[in-house]
């Protein structure tokens with residue numbers, strides 16, 4: 606059984622990750638912005654405060670994780686936020702855009718940096734970055750959503766850079782699109798149940814070997830263009 610760190614594990618896809626992995630017998634370290642909002646508790650799960658937008662919070666989180674385990678097998682950078690969605694050039698708010706980039710792009714970089722020593726070692730370990738098809742430059746047909754799209758494009762570049770840096774340590778790093786999934790972010794009209802999306806993602810992450818590092822996949826297993 607493996608030790609998985611999941612960011613943003615109190616609701617949506619993050620909570621679904623925690624529940625499905627616990628059912629498989631894994632140990633979960635949940636990073637949650639407001640731990641009092643964590644309605645689900647289990648003896649296989651430890652919950653620590655984590656705001657991925659704050660370097661101080663990420664450093665404290667990493668210290669807490671290191672006090673609990675000597676290594677981790679998988680880091681899932683799942684925490685993310687919207688930007689108001691479909692904002693045109695006229696509507697886009699530059700200050701809000703910086704906050705979105707801080708959470709969605711720099712957040713996963715901060716957490717990866719802080720937990721990297723726990724991923725390093727002989728055995729293969731993994732970072733799974735939960736990105737979005739909206740970050741695909743090739744797929745940007747409908748425009749708009751400057752901040753969210755750019756934040757996920759940036760995250761995809763961080764995936765690629767970390768994948769190169771992780772090679773000597775057997776750390777693989779891959780970006781995933783969870784589909785349009787039914788969560789607070791995805792909304793009621795989303796066609797993919799969160800459970801189906803996460804089941805697909807877990808299967809792919811479990812098969813994440815060196816040949817898949819530095820690449821971008823949908824929860825179905827289809828490879829996506831950058």
Ligand SMILES: NC(=O)c1ccc[n+]([C@@H]2O[C@H](COP(=O)([O-])OP(=O)(O)OC[C@H]3O[C@@H](n4cnc5c(N)ncnc54)[C@H](OP(=O)(O)O)[C@@H]3O)[C@@H](O)[C@H]2O)c1
Pocket residue numbers: 612613614615616617618619636637638639642655656657658682683684685686708735736737738782783784785786787788789790791792795
């Ligand atoms: N649902 C979709 O259709 C869809 C599609 C493509 C990509 N994604 C990506 O999938 C991931 C999960 O999305 P979701 O649908 O589960 O969204 P969600 O239901 O809105 O949940 C977002 C999670 O991220 C956490 N979070 C936000 N800002 C944070 C911060 N600064 N520090 C720590 N945690 C923070 C939230 O915590 P709080 O409760 O404290 O706010 C919450 O746990 C995101 O990266 C999203 O961009 C989702």
